[in-house]
Amino acid sequence: MNKKQALFVCGTDTHVGKTIVSAWLAHHWQATYWKPIQSGLEEDSDSQRVAALANVTCHAEAWRLKAPLSPHQAAAQEGIDIQLHHLTLPSTPRLVVEGAGGLLTPLNKTQCIAHLIAQLNLPVLLVARTALGTINHTCLTIEAIRARGITLLGVVMVGDKNAAQCTAIEHYAQTSVLAEIPWFTPLNPSQLAQLAMPTLLKTALAHTNITDQPSGYLVRSDNTRDAIGQAHNHTEQA
Numbered sequence: 001m002n003k004k005q006a007l008f009v010c011g012t013d014t015h016v017g018k019t020i021v022s023a024w025l026a027h028h029w030q031a032t033y034w035k036p037i038q039s040g041l042e043e044d045s046d047s048q049r050v051a052a053l054a055n056v057t058c059h060a061e062a063w064r065l066k067a068p069l070s071p072h073q074a075a076a077q078e079g080i081d082i083q084l085h086h087l088t089l090p091s092t093p094r095l096v097v098e099g100a101g102g103l104l105t106p107l108n109k110t111q112c113i114a115h116l117i118a119q120l121n122l123p124v125l126l127v128a129r130t131a132l133g134t135i136n137h138t139c140l141t142i143e144a145i146r147a148r149g150i151t152l153l154g155v156v157m158v159g160d161k162n163a164a165q166c167t168a169i170e171h172y173a174q175t176s177v178l179a180e181i182p183w184f185t186p187l188n189p190s191q192l193a194q195l196a197m198p199t200l201l202k203t204a205l206a207h208t209n210i211t212d213q214p215s216g217y218l219v220r221s222d223n224t225r226d227a228i229g230q231a232h233n234h235t236e237q238a
């Protein structure tokens with residue numbers, strides 16, 4: 001049995017910055033990247049953007065859907081029924097998996113991204129934006145993550161720094177903000193490479209072990225529900 005590491009990047013919403021965080025993380029963590037469900041093929045796919053920003057290996061998507069819609073709608077337009085039960089993780093030492101939209105974004109008539117996370121049995125890194133309203137979106141998402149027994153590693157905030165918002169999220173959701181990602185201008189590989197991973201995030205990444213079973217199934221070997229407790233002084237993470 002080989003020890004491997006993997007996590008699932010989930011957002012509080014679509015367009016919160018999951019792909020940019022995934023690229024940054026894959027670069028610094030020396031991981032490969034997988035977007036199992038891509039909807040919207042007219043513009044660059046998330047895998048193409050990660051490959052361009054982080055120069056990491058991207059595994060082929062399990063579903064590539066043409067319309068830039070929620071996966072359940074994009075799939076229905078093409079007569080596709082997204083079925084999760086045969087889906088397994090690409091075999092790689094370290095893997096960053098990116099979801100689509102948010103936790104309850106539907107995939108088919110009965111399942112949503114939360115079911116995909118449960119099927120893959122991965123801990124979640126939650127990406128949130130630093131805009132007004134984010135405390136509510138983040139706390140709601142964390143409540144739903146915990147209600148489903150999914151492990152939460154912590155939160156990554158994207159946008160202008162807002163220490164009060166981080167403190168509020170940590171207090172009300174009893175979690176940790178593991179990293180604060182600025183709005184990169186310009187957005188390019190060197191900007192991503194220059195932003196080091198904070199210690200808190202590195203610590204949380206120790207809770208991402210999975211075990212490659214001879215049966216072909218991947219089993220998470222760290223069963224902590226919330227990887228690390230609440231803590232921290234945001235000025236230290238700059």
Ligand SMILES: Nc1ncnc2c1ncn2[C@@H]1O[C@H](COP(=O)(O)OP(=O)(O)OP(=O)(O)O)[C@@H](O)[C@H]1O
Binds near residue numbers: 011017018
């Ligand atoms: N830190 C950042 N700096 C600069 N631009 C960013 C940053 N984060 C996100 N963006 C821009 O915001 C837009 C949405 O970001 P991104 O594609 O990462 O969101 P997402 O959550 O992955 O969306 P989706 O749900 O479609 O996968 C993109 O145009 C991206 O380039």
Ligand SMILES: [Mg+2]
Binds near residue numbers: 019
């Ligand atoms: Mg994305």
